[in-house]
Amino acid sequence: MDQYVLVLNCGSSSIKFAIIEAKTGRSPLHGLAENLGTVSSKLGFSYQHKQHDGELPVNTDHQQALAVIADTLKQFEHLSRRIVAVGHRVVHGGEYFTHSTLIDEQVIHAIEKTSLMAPLHNPVNLTGINSAQNAFPHLPHIAVFDTAFFQTMPKHAYLYALPYELYQQHNIRRYGFHGTSHYYVAHEAAKALKKALGNCNLITAHLGNGCSIAAIRQGKAIDTSLGFTPLEGLMMGTRCGDIDPSIPAYLIEQLGYSASEVSELLNKESGLLGISKLSNDCRTLEQQAKEGNLQAKLALDMFIYRLVKYIGAYLAVVGTLDALVFTGGIGENSAYVRESTISQLQHLGLELDAEKNLEMRFGQSGLISHNSSKPIFAIATNEEWVIAKDAMLYVH
Known part of the structure; x- marks a missing residue:
């Protein structure tokens, strides 16, 4: 049964x-x-x-x-x-x-x-x-x-350059999120490569309303873009991602914002929504950009540029790359975001197969790279299945 x-x-x-x-x-x-x-x-x-x-x-x-x-x-x-x-x-x-x-x-x-x-x-x-x-x-x-997958990060990767006492006494450090998604797609990529996960160096990009990217060396997470909270790193649907850390103080001291208003602005009014002044939905922005909406195009350009920067940085830390993986609502479905990202990384050995890239959407998972490229996958994530399998470990 x-x-x-x-x-x-x-x-x-x-x-x-x-x-x-x-x-x-x-x-x-x-x-x-x-x-x-x-x-x-x-x-x-x-x-x-x-x-x-x-x-x-x-x-x-x-x-x-x-x-x-x-x-x-x-x-x-x-x-x-x-x-x-x-x-x-x-x-x-x-x-x-x-x-x-x-x-x-x-x-x-x-x-x-x-x-x-x-x-x-x-x-x-x-x-x-x-x-x-x-x-x-x-x-x-x-x-x-969500944070468990990233507990393998080394101390030099997860600490902030703040007084060490803040970590010792208040646990202020990078934690990372979307861990079940990164875990799942890393295992699926290893299967597709016909390799043990422990022998794989991967970069996994979870792109949705919340976004994160992970560097995985020999099957273990060694860095990730989300930090102490799910706000740092990549530009997201309504979240700002990386900013100058003095901006919140400036908003409070010079522009009269309250601390709660700053938090609301950074978490719910920024990102794709804040720049486009239109929507946090990538599908809407792609359509509007095609129709000539310059703010929609700017929001997408910023989103893709930041993703390119992070992939480049993580290529430097994982060593020889076995595969790059796109997942999440945008990563799985936006052929435009994937193509625009990889077109800026061809000098690093990454190149899409245009036909495969257009085919691999709406729950489909598979290889989207050109034969001459390092492997690039679009993989439909399944965080719920990871949770179910972990839960079964405790059923006797």
Whole structure:
């Protein structure tokens, strides 16, 4: 009989959920509760490839939404009775967790301690854990951390050039995020190369509304662009990425911003949205750029230029490159972003096959490079499957 894992991913205003068969990654039921805490709260799910709408009251919070999700799943008894574990995505594990772990009071306390470093995510991750434990009290609950994959980074890569006491006393350092995605696509690239991951040097670029890039040497992460929080590094949908660190002080002291207004600006009003003054959706910007919108074109040019710079830097630190991987909503689907990026890296031995690049979209995974190039892949990520497989390690 098939065994399933319920995977929960609680965001700041949404909950993704899926029932996944851990051996194959097959997901007969998955869904999304979104716009939580607003008048437009809604629930939708897909069962056997058919879309269904659930019902959520106005201003539903995470706890209420999880109760509705649990009741919804119980309607599909042939699936729900085969759930043997619940896997929870947790954004920030700090230095406490180098791998996924069975949730107990000690683990919950450690997640609470890291909440200051991920205030938009860890508190709702904890709400999800608490609510799911109430709904499924007899199942093991496993936390899978975005930061765990990057705990192999050397100290010289993860420290900031700040007084060392800030690291010793307050754990201020680079942590990295999107770890389950980078982990998954790195393994898939190694399979495609017919090599053990431990023998692979890779650069993996997760490009979506949030973006990050990782340098992987001999199968282990040695650097990544996201830092103490998911704000540093590449330009993103609404996040600024790298800026002069004195800009926040200037905004506060000279322009009269409050600290919370600066945080809002950097996290939710910048990136592709801030430059284009139009949208954080790459598809919209590509269409508008084609139609002559100069701000849309500028936003895309900036996004691609910063990606090119990071790939160049990581080529220097991984050594001989076995493959470059694109993933995430933009990385998997935007032939334009991939082509525009690689066209600026041909002098470093990277070249796309134009036909393969156009074909490899919408869930397709495969090689998109020219025969004369170092391998370049577009790989559809599957973070939920990683969470499900990790959760099964704790099923006896």
